[in-house]
Amino acid sequence: MQVCYNCGNEFPEENITREHIPAQNLFFGYGDEYKVNRLVVPACFDCNNQYSQIDQEIRDAIGVMNNGNDEQTELTRKSIKSIMRKKNWADRLYFSEGKVLSVDFSYDDFKKLHIKNFKGVFYAKYGRPLPKDFEVEIIAEGDEEDEKLMGIGKLFYDYVVENDKFLISGHEDIFMYNIKTMNPTDSEYVIDNGDIENSLCVIGVFVYHKNLCSIVIASKKEFLDGIKKRNR
Numbered sequence: 001m002q003v004c005y006n007c008g009n010e011f012p013e014e015n016i017t018r019e020h021i022p023a024q025n026l027f028f029g030y031g032d033e034y035k036v037n038r039l040v041v042p043a044c045f046d047c048n049n050q051y052s053q054i055d056q057e058i059r060d061a062i063g064v065m066n067n068g069n070d071e072q073t074e075l076t077r078k079s080i081k082s083i084m085r086k087k088n089w090a091d092r093l094y095f096s097e098g099k100v101l102s103v104d105f106s107y108d109d110f111k112k113l114h115i116k117n118f119k120g121v122f123y124a125k126y127g128r129p130l131p132k133d134f135e136v137e138i139i140a141e142g143d144e145e146d147e148k149l150m151g152i153g154k155l156f157y158d159y160v161v162e163n164d165k166f167l168i169s170g171h172e173d174i175f176m177y178n179i180k181t182m183n184p185t186d187s188e189y190v191i192d193n194g195d196i197e198n199s200l201c202v203i204g205v206f207v208y209h210k211n212l213c214s215i216v217i218a219s220k221k222e223f224l225d226g227i228k229k230r231n232r
């Protein structure tokens with residue numbers, strides 16, 4: 001029997017597939033040298049299929065955000081084609097001087113995808129699915145206008161990445177990540193004790209194509225209650 005990284009249920013070996021974190025389509029058009037040492041986690045059929053639509057959404061978003069990176073040209077081309085195949089494409093694209101300036105994407109879809117990748121990274125690091133008593137929130141593209149939230153995001157980002165390095169799945173140009181437990185202490189500091197059983201919070205930071213950053217916060221209810229109490 002094997003445990004699925006996403007739903008946490010047990011399945012016999014023949015009903016388990018291998019899921020790449022992040023999705024393989026983010027590597028479209030890149031050479032083999034970009035695809036080494038990718039994270040792979042066990043997934044049941046349902047969980048593996050569930051995200052294919054959304055995987056495409058994030059691929060499209062990253063594709064059109066190309067800042068003139070040559071390696072990404074193929075991905076960008078494919079993404080624009082994919083967007084223009086959809087019925088509502090004209091409503092989603094904003095043009096300036098004949099170039100695509102930006103594209104509207106569903107924030108909910110992004111959120112699902114960041115959570116999926118968080119669960120994958122979590123499984124790879126701790127060897128178990130995320131326990132069900134953790135609730136997951138994200139801070140990402142689309143939250144820029146909320147200054148308070150961005151401030152919290154910066155604190156979390158520094159906690160995970162400062163004094164430590166990003167880990168890489170495939171290549172740093174595609175996916176950089178790190179993940180840490182976060183536990184309050186009696187002093188004003190928080191520590192990473194790596195012990196999931198006794199942790200109240202786990203933070204993940206992800207950077208896609210050096211362009212799109214998301215911070216994922218998985219916490220038990222006591223963690224947020226504790227923060228509220230301190231701030232009183």
Ligand SMILES: [Zn+2]
Binds near residue numbers: 009044046048
């Ligand atoms: Zn599953």
